[in-house]
Amino acid sequence: MDEREAALRQAHGHAVRWLASLSDRPVPARAPVDEIVGALGSELPDAPSRPAEVVDLLATACEPGLTAFPSGRFYGFVVGGTEPAALAADWLVSAWDQNCVMRAVSPAYTAVEEIAATWLLDLLGLPPDSAVGFTTGATMANFTCLAAGRDALLRGAGHDIAHDGLAGGPPVRVVAGRDRHMAIDLALRYLGLGRPELVRADDQGRIDPDALRDTLTHRAPGPTIVILQAGDIHSGAFDPFDAAIRAAREAGAWVHVDGAFGLWAAASPAHAHLTDGCAGADSWATDAHKTLNVPYDCGLAVVRDPSALRSAMGLQGDYLIQHEHGDPVDKVPELSRRGRAFPVWAALRSLGRSGVADLVDRLCRHARTFATGIAAIDGATVLNEVAFTQVCAEFGDDERTDRVLARLLDEGTAWISGSTWHGRRVMRISVSNWSTTDEDVARTLDAIRRASRGSGGTRDGEGPARA
Secondary structure (H helix, E strand, C coil): CCHHHHHHHHHHHHHHHHHHHCCCCCCCCCCCHHHHHHHHCCCCCCCCCCHHHHHHHHHHHHHHHCCCCCCCCECCCCCCCCCHHHHHHHHHHHHHCCCCCCCCCCHHHHHHHHHHHHHHHHHHCCCCCCEEEEECCHHHHHHHHHHHHHHHHHHHCCCCHHHHCCCCCCCCEEEEECCCCHHHHHHHHHCCCCCCEEECECCCCCECHHHHHHHHHCCCCCCEEEEEEECCCCCCCECCHHHHHHHHHHCCCEEEEECCCHHHHHHCCCCHHHHCCHHHCCEEEEECCCCCCCCCCCEEEEECCHHHHHHHHCCCCCCCCCCCCCCHHHHCCCCCCCCCHHHHHHHHHHHHHHHHHHHHHHHHHHHHHHHHHHHCECCCEECCCCCCCEEEEECCCHHHHHHHHHHHHHHCCCECEEEEECCEEEEEEECCCCCCCHHHHHHHHHHHHHHHHCCCCCCECCCCCCC
16 A cells, blocks of 8 residues: 555545544534644654654544534534535545646536536526636635626726726725625725625615615716625525615616525525525625535635626636636636535535425524524524524523523534624524434534523523514
8 A cells, every 4th residue: 555545544534433423522622722733743843754644643633623513513603514425526626636727727627617507507596697606715706706896897987997907997886785794895895995885774684675775876876886695694684686686776786696605595496585586686606615515615606797707807828728718717816726616516416406405495494493492492582583594592681692602612512603683692503504403403402401591591481483
């Protein structure tokens, strides 16, 4: 056995044992950073080491400091697991080691990306001729789409941003709902556009279309981007796309939809109504490593007009082998990039149309079960309308809510994050993992009940969930 095979076998063994431990291990990491540093050793060795020994040291030293993100009982942030076919395909991505830039150099990758893009547009109900770029995540997907919109608007105003930059061009106005995700602000900052003008939203975070229209009409027309969202990070609510896009069109705006996890509702016949009208936008951003459950990292930038995306992201180089039909690099910011479409293709091919719909429906069903179970806990209140995969609850007051969260993490059955929503501390549950089972939800609810009783609760009562 050569050294490469020995290292791969070592890695495979550790990976299989890690995955097998997920059903029983505590979800939070058990060791702090300094303990992991001590186990690894901080001094760079003078002499080489055998690859298999290096892999064994890495896996053994790091294991206590790993959070069980792939566990069916991890509900923090909006983090999916890894669907089996996608995980195996991602191993191949590293083994194949393709730099997925040019059609001529990696025809296998280009073929897979084009097929996966076609399937994605179909599943998400988006215009079939749209361009799809595979980015690092939703932040860069938003950046990519907004760059396409910014540049198209400025070209329409007679300003060549590719040649002249932003200086000397007309200002680009950006309007978004009050409860947009913070990644939107970050992408706009990268693009030199600054903070958006904020529009009133309802208590679930849905933008008010009338307020949007008023905001758009109180200033003279000019290059404008309107940003909507499919899936509020706290409530899971979806903007009223038909009315909001109609208001944006009246102002001649480019419409972008941030759908990091919520855009996948369109793949489910039972939940597709949440995205009604969404296909009328100009661009859309989502994550494949959230609801679809492919490995990190994989964002998806979708732009209705492929030429707008190519103009914003494309590049020329004397040493590149560019193809008349375009290349994968024309749709993303990165030049060097791994084959993100391979795991996406594998997940879609493995699940099929009905499997993706079942995945979305199952995540939503678990969220409703959480809402019902938490609402029955004495002193607990579910604060959102549970229409998709997010649940927000409080436990009487901010201090008690934080105590419940702390006790829950200390116990380790599940990982649930806190947040502040409308000025109140909340427990925020995001059901995003394909492997979450009814038993996982029941075990987590039991843990929440125990944490609540130990934080000032007296008994379990009855109360309706807002579902």
